[in-house]
Amino acid sequence: MNGATGGSPFRPASLFPPWAHPAPRCLTRHPRRPLKGSASALPLPAWPNLAHIGGMPRRTQPVHVIGGGLAGSEAAWQLAEAAIPVILHEMRPAVKTPAHKTGAFAELVCSNSFRSDDAELNAVGLLHAEMRRAGSLIMRIGDAHQLPAGGALAVDRDGFSEAVTATLRAHPLIRVETEEVTELPPPEWGMSIVATGPLTSSSLAASIQAATGADRLAFFDAIAPIVYRETIDMEVAWFQSRYDKPGPGGTGADYINCPLDRDRYCAFVEGLIAAEKAAFRDWEKDTPYFDGCLPIEVMAERGPETLRHGPMKPMGLTNRHKPGEKPYAVVQLRQDNALGTLYNMVGFQTKMKHGEQIGLFRTIPGLEKAEFARLGGVHRNTFLNSPQLLDEALRLKVLPHIRFAGQITGCEGYVESAAIGLMAAKFAAAEALGGSPKLPPLTTGHGALLAHVTGRLAVPGEARDFQPMNVNFGLFPPIEQPRADAAGNRLRGKAKTIERRRALSRRALAEFETWLGETQLLAA
Ligand SMILES: Cc1cc2nc3c(=O)[nH]c(=O)nc-3n(C[C@H](O)[C@H](O)[C@H](O)COP(=O)(O)OP(=O)(O)OC[C@H]3O[C@@H](n4cnc5c(N)ncnc54)[C@H](O)[C@@H]3O)c2cc1C
Numbered sequence: 001m002n003g004a005t006g007g008s009p010f011r012p013a014s015l016f017p018p019w020a021h022p023a024p025r026c027l028t029r030h031p032r033r034p035l036k037g038s039a040s041a042l043p044l045p046a047w048p049n050l051a052h053i054g055g056m057p058r059r060t061q062p063v064h065v066i067g068g069g070l071a072g073s074e075a076a077w078q079l080a081e082a083a084i085p086v087i088l089h090e091m092r093p094a095v096k097t098p099a100h101k102t103g104a105f106a107e108l109v110c111s112n113s114f115r116s117d118d119a120e121l122n123a124v125g126l127l128h129a130e131m132r133r134a135g136s137l138i139m140r141i142g143d144a145h146q147l148p149a150g151g152a153l154a155v156d157r158d159g160f161s162e163a164v165t166a167t168l169r170a171h172p173l174i175r176v177e178t179e180e181v182t183e184l185p186p187p188e189w190g191m192s193i194v195a196t197g198p199l200t201s202s203s204l205a206a207s208i209q210a211a212t213g214a215d216r217l218a219f220f221d222a223i224a225p226i227v228y229r230e231t232i233d234m235e236v237a238w239f240q241s242r243y244d245k246p247g248p249g250g251t252g253a254d255y256i257n258c259p260l261d262r263d264r265y266c267a268f269v270e271g272l273i274a275a276e277k278a279a280f281r282d283w284e285k286d287t288p289y290f291d292g293c294l295p296i297e298v299m300a301e302r303g304p305e306t307l308r309h310g311p312m313k314p315m316g317l318t319n320r321h322k323p324g325e326k327p328y329a330v331v332q333l334r335q336d337n338a339l340g341t342l343y344n345m346v347g348f349q350t351k352m353k354h355g356e357q358i359g360l361f362r363t364i365p366g367l368e369k370a371e372f373a374r375l376g377g378v379h380r381n382t383f384l385n386s387p388q389l390l391d392e393a394l395r396l397k398v399l400p401h402i403r404f405a406g407q408i409t410g411c412e413g414y415v416e417s418a419a420i421g422l423m424a425a426k427f428a429a430a431e432a433l434g435g436s437p438k439l440p441p442l443t444t445g446h447g448a449l450l451a452h453v454t455g456r457l458a459v460p461g462e463a464r465d466f467q468p469m470n471v472n473f474g475l476f477p478p479i480e481q482p483r484a485d486a487a488g489n490r491l492r493g494k495a496k497t498i499e500r501r502r503a504l505s506r507r508a509l510a511e512f513e514t515w516l517g518e519t520q521l522l523a524a
Pocket of ligand 1: 066067068069070071072089090091092097099100106107109110111112113179180181182195196197198199200201204380405406407408412413414415417418
């Protein structure tokens with residue numbers, strides 16, 4: 001690595017004492033170049049001023065954070081604010097990705113929205129609220145650069161990422177290295193957090209594969225939609241496994257089945273072919289479709305009967321509600337989490353636009369009122385089979401000095417990626433200070449997301465099919481909720497959902513505060 005001894009113009013060398021400079025193997029393949037809008041153009045911070053973090057850096061080795069995206073920026077900030085020195089490695093602008101345009105940290109590669117900011121009724125809004133309470137840099141700067149967007153938190157993308165960059169570069173405990181890290185950090189580096197995102201450079205990806213096994217790192221996702229169980233009409237659908245086979249760990253009635261007659265099936269296939277699809281970006285066009293995970297519309301294009309002999313085959317299934325009527329085709333949904341709140345549509349990965357998916361899937365009998373925790377997609381996306389590879393505190397089981405954070409762990413979205421970065425930093429900080437990581441409760445947005453990524457609540461045996469997901473209320477353990485409103489009317493439908501979400505959010509925020517208090521005590 002370059003620059004282990006070179007000082008940044010932003011901090012006196014004395015703040016990075018010799019113990020903060022291990023002499024790691026040189027992994028740099030590209031010359032260091034200053035970031036665009038060069039560091040020297042930024043105002044000098046009033047250093048050394050560490051009063052807010054106790055006055056002195058902790059006497060620990062620095063933690064290496066690799067990748068200055070949403071997750072890496074948040075992780076570096078959280079560590080530095082816990083008075084732990086950080087070396088932040090970011091390859092841009094020296095080495096580019098196909099999607100990023102600048103050399104700034106936390107660049108938003110597409111939309112400028114952090115999605116809903118409603119902390120009562122929306123799971124990502126709840127995650128915003130938790131992150132704000134945890135002193136998140138991404139949320140603080142997002143709030144400072146927000147643009148009008150109704151109930152969503154949208155940000156001025158340039159102002160946002162420039163401010164994140166300036167803040168991190170100005171922090172006296174963060175040293176920035178502009179370089180590609182081409183191999184997993186060796187143990188001599190001490191604790192490291194890899195947050196290189198969905199477009200991790202190919203050399204680092206190869207190194208990850210060498211350490212974990214080639215089939216444990218995916219380069220494309222193949223996402224089937226996920227439905228909230230409570231929104232499936234069980235007067236139409238029924239539980240049954242094909243041929244009633246229990247299989248390992250099953251009961252013989254493990255799938256939810258939705259029947260289609262001939263007319264509905266033909267209309268559905270036509271709908272698939274006619275639906276508008278999301279285009280691949282130029283650099284995604286070489287998407288290798290594996291025969292096992294072809295988008296459903298690609299199968300439909302191969303002939304009208306293809307799906308009836310593939311994921312929609314009716315064989316071995318009898319409609320419990322109408323035993324005398326043989327379904328022409330069947331859509332099967334499989335339990336997606338141990339709580340039993342989420343079911344995925346088996347084999348329904350798709351490039352259809354989101355609106356088209358909702359409209360078409362609601363023509364399936366039993367799914368007329370379906371609400372979707374996740375819609376289908378196929379994207380270029382480098383991600384780990386985290387439930388198999390990571391422990392519950394995000395450490396790589398085979399190399400526990402390395403943590404992973406951000407989208408590479410199998411979450412989706414700017415906010416979720418930053419939230420995983422926040423947790424990885426809190427866990428690393430606890431260890432750096434001689435303690436052990438304390439996991440956020442499953443009832444919080446952070447805990448629910450972490451459980452998805454690390455497979456804490458996975459259905460046994462499903463880890464091999466791990467696919468990325470946004471935070472959603474289906475990941476939260478159920479809660480007792482009032483059955484009637486204040487006037488004594490029984491809660492039903494939408495009103496019931498609203499009350500349930502309110503109750504989940506109240507519980508989440510209360511338990512998150514408790515967790516935060518405990519993690520701060522650990523770091524004190
Ligand atoms: C094309 C595209 C569009 C997207 N659109 C959206 C959207 O609209 N909304 C949304 O919420 N999410 C979107 N996402 C997902 C989004 O990228 C992530 O949610 C988020 O940016 C992930 O954060 P991260 O920190 O994990 O990764 P990133 O933000 O990608 O950060 C990873 C960083 O690591 C650096 N890096 C990679 N390899 C190395 C290496 N070897 N050495 C040093 N540095 C390295 C990269 O340059 C990058 O800065 C999109 C993703 C892609 C690819």
